Amino acid sequence: MKQYEYAMIDIDNSICQTNEQIQLKIKDFNESVYPYPLPLNFFEDNPDVFLVAAPCRGAAEKLTEFVSLGNRIAYVTAREPWTRTITNYWLKKHNFPLAPVLFTQDKREVALRYNFTFGIDDAPHELSRLIDLMPFFVPARGYNEGFTGRFEDWCSLDLCTEKVCVI
Numbered sequence: 001m002k003q004y005e006y007a008m009i010d011i012d013n014s015i016c017q018t019n020e021q022i023q024l025k026i027k028d029f030n031e032s033v034y035p036y037p038l039p040l041n042f043f044e045d046n047p048d049v050f051l052v053a054a055p056c057r058g059a060a061e062k063l064t065e066f067v068s069l070g071n072r073i074a075y076v077t078a079r080e081p082w083t084r085t086i087t088n089y090w091l092k093k094h095n096f097p098l099a100p101v102l103f104t105q106d107k108r109e110v111a112l113r114y115n116f117t118f119g120i121d122d123a124p125h126e127l128s129r130l131i132d133l134m135p136f137f138v139p140a141r142g143y144n145e146g147f148t149g150r151f152e153d154w155c156s157l158d159l160c161t162e163k164v165c166v167i
Contacts, residue, residue, distance in 0.1 A: 004069075005071040005072070005117045007066070007117065007119060008073075009063065009074065009120050010076060010077065010121040010122060011075055011087065013141060014059075015075075015096065015120075016053045016054075016056065017056060018049060019031050021048075021053045026038070026039075031142045031143060032143055033143070034123070034124060034143030043079075044082075050083055053090070057154060058154030059096070059154045060095045061155075063096060063097050064095070064096075067099070069160060071159075073097065073099045074100045074102055075096075075099055075101045076119075077102070077103055078107070078123075078126075079103055080103065111133050116134055117134060118135045118136065119135075119136045119137075120138075120139070121136060122143075124143060124146070124147070137151055139151065139154075
């Protein structure tokens with residue numbers, strides 16, 4: 001009997017090009033600085049950043065294919081809970097598969113509770129806290145160059161056969 005996968009999917013800068021929208025609002029924004037020191041209440045004052053950010057090319061299609069084969073996903077995000085409506089709207093608008101959206105400041109605790117088999121995340125501080133629990137695919141960003149499992153293009157991923165570990 002096939003064992004199905006259960007993937008933990010980050011949103012910002014993993015499936016959603018959030019940094020590109022931040023860069024339009026903050027002239028000095030530099031993606032190689034992580035985390036970039038955003039002004040206090042930046043997202044509360046600029047919720048449109050979440051609404052208008054483009055999806056990463058190929059992400060919705062790859063996740064839809066993955067789920068269509070019987071696998072499961074959950075979106076696990078460090079966004080604040082007040083963004084729930086915006087986040088769900090954005091996922092639906094861009095044809096991402098329907099799945100739970102978990103808002104948390106402790107992705108490790110969520111990973112332990114849900115027993116994911118692998119994850120997709122871009123953030124070095126999250127990856128460092130999670131790599132002992134499961135393998136990761138890492139969307140290549142200037143701030144995560146030290147991690148293996150990096151990929152440049154969602155279209156080149158085969159989530160159904162590849163397994164990549166961050167070491």
